[in-house]
Amino acid sequence: MAMLKMKSWTLRFVAQTMLLLFWSAMAVWAIGPKDSSPHGTNIFAPASTPAKAISDLSVFVLVITGIIFVVVFALLAYSVIKFRGRAVDAGREPAQVYGSTQIELAWTIIPILIVIVLFLATARVLHAVQDAPQPPGAIEVTAIGHQYWWEFRYPKLGVVTANELHIPVSNPANPTPTFLTLLSADTDHSFWIPELAGKTDLIPNHPNRMWMDPLRTGIFLGQCAQYCGVQHAKMLLRVSVDSPADFAAWVRGQQQPAVQDASVATGRRVFESNACMNCHAVAGTNANGRFGPDLTHLMIRATIASGAASNTPENLRLWIQDPNAIKPGSLMPAMKLNDSDLDAVVSYMETLR
Amino acid sequence: MSSNAITIPGVQIDEKPWVDTLHEWVTTVDHKRLGVLYILYALLFLVVAGVEALIIRIQLMFPHNHFVSPQVFNRLFTMHGTTMVFFMGMPILFGFANYLVPLMIGARDMAFPRLNAFSFWLSAMGGFLLYFSLVGANGLYGAGNAPDAGWWAYAPLTARAFSPGHSTDYWTLALLVSGFGSIGTAINIIATILCMRCPGMKLNRMPLLAWLNLVMAGMVLLAVSPLTAAQFMLLIDRYLGGHFFDTQAGGSAMLWMHFFWIFGHPEVYVLIIPCFAFMSEIIPVFSRKPIFGYPVMVAATVCIGFVSMSVWAHHMFSVGMNSYANSFFTITTMAVGVPTGIKIFNWLGTMWGGKIQFKVPMLFCIAFLFQFLTAGLTGIMLGSAAFDSQLTLSYFVVAHFHYTLVGGVVFGVFAALYYWYPKITGRILNETLGKLHFWLFLIGFHLTFDLMHIPGLLGMPRRIYTYEPGRGWDTVNLLISVGGFIQAIAVVIFAANLVVSYFKGKKAGNDPWDAWTLEWATSSPPPAYNFASIPLVASRRPLWDLKHPEDQ
Numbered sequence: 001m002a003m004l005k006m007k008s009w010t011l012r013f014v015a016q017t018m019l020l021l022f023w024s025a026m027a028v029w030a031i032g033p034k035d036s037s038p039h040g041t042n043i044f045a046p047a048s049t050p051a052k053a054i055s056d057l058s059v060f061v062l063v064i065t066g067i068i069f070v071v072v073f074a075l076l077a078y079s080v081i082k083f084r085g086r087a088v089d090a091g092r093e094p095a096q097v098y099g100s101t102q103i104e105l106a107w108t109i110i111p112i113l114i115v116i117v118l119f120l121a122t123a124r125v126l127h128a129v130q131d132a133p134q135p136p137g138a139i140e141v142t143a144i145g146h147q148y149w150w151e152f153r154y155p156k157l158g159v160v161t162a163n164e165l166h167i168p169v170s171n172p173a174n175p176t177p178t179f180l181t182l183l184s185a186d187t188d189h190s191f192w193i194p195e196l197a198g199k200t201d202l203i204p205n206h207p208n209r210m211w212m213d214p215l216r217t218g219i220f221l222g223q224c225a226q227y228c229g230v231q232h233a234k235m236l237l238r239v240s241v242d243s244p245a246d247f248a249a250w251v252r253g254q255q256q257p258a259v260q261d262a263s264v265a266t267g268r269r270v271f272e273s274n275a276c277m278n279c280h281a282v283a284g285t286n287a288n289g290r291f292g293p294d295l296t297h298l299m300i301r302a303t304i305a306s307g308a309a310s311n312t313p314e315n316l317r318l319w320i321q322d323p324n325a326i327k328p329g330s331l332m333p334a335m336k337l338n339d340s341d342l343d344a345v346v347s348y349m350e351t352l353r
Numbered sequence: 354m355s356s357n358a359i360t361i362p363g364v365q366i367d368e369k370p371w372v373d374t375l376h377e378w379v380t381t382v383d384h385k386r387l388g389v390l391y392i393l394y395a396l397l398f399l400v401v402a403g404v405e406a407l408i409i410r411i412q413l414m415f416p417h418n419h420f421v422s423p424q425v426f427n428r429l430f431t432m433h434g435t436t437m438v439f440f441m442g443m444p445i446l447f448g449f450a451n452y453l454v455p456l457m458i459g460a461r462d463m464a465f466p467r468l469n470a471f472s473f474w475l476s477a478m479g480g481f482l483l484y485f486s487l488v489g490a491n492g493l494y495g496a497g498n499a500p501d502a503g504w505w506a507y508a509p510l511t512a513r514a515f516s517p518g519h520s521t522d523y524w525t526l527a528l529l530v531s532g533f534g535s536i537g538t539a540i541n542i543i544a545t546i547l548c549m550r551c552p553g554m555k556l557n558r559m560p561l562l563a564w565l566n567l568v569m570a571g572m573v574l575l576a577v578s579p580l581t582a583a584q585f586m587l588l589i590d591r592y593l594g595g596h597f598f599d600t601q602a603g604g605s606a607m608l609w610m611h612f613f614w615i616f617g618h619p620e621v622y623v624l625i626i627p628c629f630a631f632m633s634e635i636i637p638v639f640s641r642k643p644i645f646g647y648p649v650m651v652a653a654t655v656c657i658g659f660v661s662m663s664v665w666a667h668h669m670f671s672v673g674m675n676s677y678a679n680s681f682f683t684i685t686t687m688a689v690g691v692p693t694g695i696k697i698f699n700w701l702g703t704m705w706g707g708k709i710q711f712k713v714p715m716l717f718c719i720a721f722l723f724q725f726l727t728a729g730l731t732g733i734m735l736g737s738a739a740f741d742s743q744l745t746l747s748y749f750v751v752a753h754f755h756y757t758l759v760g761g762v763v764f765g766v767f768a769a770l771y772y773w774y775p776k777i778t779g780r781i782l783n784e785t786l787g788k789l790h791f792w793l794f795l796i797g798f799h800l801t802f803d804l805m806h807i808p809g810l811l812g813m814p815r816r817i818y819t820y821e822p823g824r825g826w827d828t829v830n831l832l833i834s835v836g837g838f839i840q841a842i843a844v845v846i847f848a849a850n851l852v853v854s855y856f857k858g859k860k861a862g863n864d865p866w867d868a869w870t871l872e873w874a875t876s877s878p879p880p881a882y883n884f885a886s887i888p889l890v891a892s893r894r895p896l897w898d899l900k901h902p903e904d905q
């Protein structure tokens with residue numbers, strides 16, 4: 001009997017601690033650091049209206065499910081401990097109870113009510129997030145998913161860029177949200193910046209829309225969330241939320257054609273006499289390929305290859321020499337340039353601000 | 354009732370040369386042997402897919418780890434998922450259904466014994482084809498390739514443009530072939546339960562295990578058929594110039610998603626309902642009480658069966674359906690929580706006022722209850738479409754469905770193995786090893802899958818072969834991997850127990866657990882014909898009647 005008692009206690013103890021640990025860990029980790037820079041990817045640290053609506057709903061759902069968890073857990077643990085078999089009454093069977101209509105009615109109706117509440121709360125947020133009208137001041141961006149990088153087009157502003165999205169911070173009094181049209185050039189992808197909005201997939205032949213109105217400036221991180229092929233893991237996303245002045249300056253810069261620098265004419269010739277120009281565009285030159293990222297203002301970006309490496313001269317050289325060394329499976333081939341051509345083309349790249 | 358109806362003489366087995374034994378097993382149409390074959394075959398794949406999982410976990414232990422290449426990683430998670438669902442989960446549950454249903458309803462075999470053997474060998478062939486891709490795929494370019502489009506194989510990744518070579522074809526064929534096997538087994542289970550019950554075994558006296566397997570089989574028919582159709586369409590796309598899913602020729606990626614999830618969601622219930630069945634048989638016996646609310650349990654299962662047919666698009670909350678569709682699939686998904694909750698409460702009601710015996714099968718059942726409760730609640734979170742737009746495609750989902758499939762299905766299967774092993778082999782599994790297995794597996798499971806929710810909330814997507822340091826994902830991932838290895842050790846102990854107890858285990862006798870259903874009325878292992886004379890039953894618990902004549 002002592003044995004039995006001990007076992008049930010250990011059972012209860014371990015089970016309980018593990019699960020309590022789980023919930024407290026979830027709470028602690030979820031709250032996490034908030035003002036680090038760049039911003040993290042915590043879904044409970046929202047920095048825009050849709051993310052905030054979702055996060056508030058999430059907390060509500062967590063509280064309700066948390067209460068259910070505690071109550072049912074306690075009932076289960078109680079019955080396991082209270083009704084453990086004892087050696088003294090071995091051989092005698094307990095009272096044979098077959099059911100009870102009242103009790104079963106109760107535990108049918110209460111869950112139904114809870115479900116209705118959770119459904120209404122969800123439907124409200126769905127409507128607020130998905131059916132929000134686009135205000136006149138909104139920025140429009142077309143995001144196109146490629147294996148394994150992002151293309152961003154601002155049709156009204158005449159800007160084409162890649163991998164790092166710039167959007168203005170939105171002042172609630174005079175909102176300037178960004179509305180994205182999501183397209184795909186190849187397989188499915190998913191646009192996910194946890195602190196700015198929930199995910200929306202980019203699916204070929206199925207244009208999607210989403211929006212976000214960041215309330216703080218800074219860099220927000222995310223990455224492709226829908227498995228899209230070999231390098232799904234290194235299809236990272238950076239969103240720079242700029243002050244209105246910074247954003248305007250960035251747009252003006254992007255609208256310029258590429259810098260023409262005579263000192264790197266060799267590099268430019270290498271670029272234009274190799275296949276580079278069939279895959280990449282550099283505005284103001286003959287290079288107008290669309291298979292790879294637009295390089296017109298490459299050096300403005302902090303990272304290359306969709307966040308796979310930081311944008312340093314060494315990384316740039318390594319990338320052009322052998323993209324597989326940084327991002328195995330990437331769709332840019334190793335161009336097998338000789339060392340002098342390589343140096344020249346890297347110098348050319350470095351002038352593209 | 355008359356007691357002589359269910360007394361069985363022991364059977365004498367003669368020594369035979371091993372070739373003869375092998376031949377008998379390969380050509381068998383006996384439901385018990387086929388059941389055992391299914392179970393062994395599934396355990397083999399459990400080990401294979403388990404090793405794949407461990408390699409995945411080694412790769413994810415540290416950020417920027419280089420244990421495997423991205424290509425290999427993508428094959429590993431595709432093969433792990435496909436194998437666990439189709440060649441471990443379904444077969445092992447079909448194995449138990451095959452073994453137990455006829456015995457529990459007092460029949461001598463399944464309704465169509467030869468269809469049964471055919472279905473098993475089709476499923477076996479499916480698993481073989483999947484792994485044959487490692488040798489045969491990639492045609493002219495050399496071998497050594499495995500499917501890598503993920504276990505949902507979303508279009509257009511499976512189009513020839515993105516999946517050249519033949520690995521995707523092996524994946525398609527494997528699912529096609531085993532799909533026919535599953536349909537055959539489902540028809541067989543339905544026919545057996547509806548037509549082969551012994552005298553007195555009215556539908557409302559059937560053990561819950563039979564009821565739940567009836568619902569499961571019905572769902573297999575409805576769910577596997579669209580998947581099989583979709584596989585044909587995919588083959589047509591790839592080889593006959595069709596454009597169902599070929600987006601570059603105007604096909605629809607969404608169409609595949611609908612086909613796949615209209616199979617995929619019911620599939621999770623196909624896997625969990627048989628485990629509900631195990632709970633509904635084992636918990637009463639070790640609580641020494643009948644199941645609480647039998648009719649409600651049946652109704653709740655049938656209800657789950659129906660409602661879960663209309664929730665599939667909750668796997669598609671991020672694909673851009675409008676707010677009305679998202680709301681619809683939110684309410685249907687949450688609605689499934691009601692009958693599922695009823696089941697948990699009824700198991701609770703069964704234990705309430707009982708005299709619980711903490712035998713190893715019961716330990717697994719108790720852990721199942723706690724874990725299934727948690728999985729159900731995270732399921733409610735995922736069912737809320739707006740919340741899900743953050744959670745879906747992240748590690749939170751991975752944690753949730755492993756909570757149901759490991760914390761639920763695998764714990765349920767272990768409970769069933771400990772409980773029915775004595776019937777199948779005539780010997781009881783060693784209790785000490787069993788408890789060691791249970792506790793280690795429990796600790797490993799919680800370490801891995803409790804923690805796995807966290808990186809999801811912190812923005813870690815699933816299916817990435819490596820990740821950036823400094824996002825709060827590092828330590829958690831290391832601990833998750835450690836938990837995986839603890840589970841692996843527990844499974845090794847279990848395997849040792851299976852072997853050791855087979856030769857040295859305590860003799861079981863007919864009825865080691867003092868249970869109430871018909872399978873315990875015959876010898877362990879049962880003779881080929883199951884029952885010397887067909888039993889006659891007068892209640893839901895024929896052996897209780899026998900042991901408690903005063904109750905009549």
Ligand SMILES: [Cu+2]
Pocket residue numbers: 145146148188189190224225226227228232235
């Ligand atoms: Cu992607």
Ligand SMILES: [Cu+2]
Pocket residue numbers: 617618619621664665667668
């Ligand atoms: Cu589902």
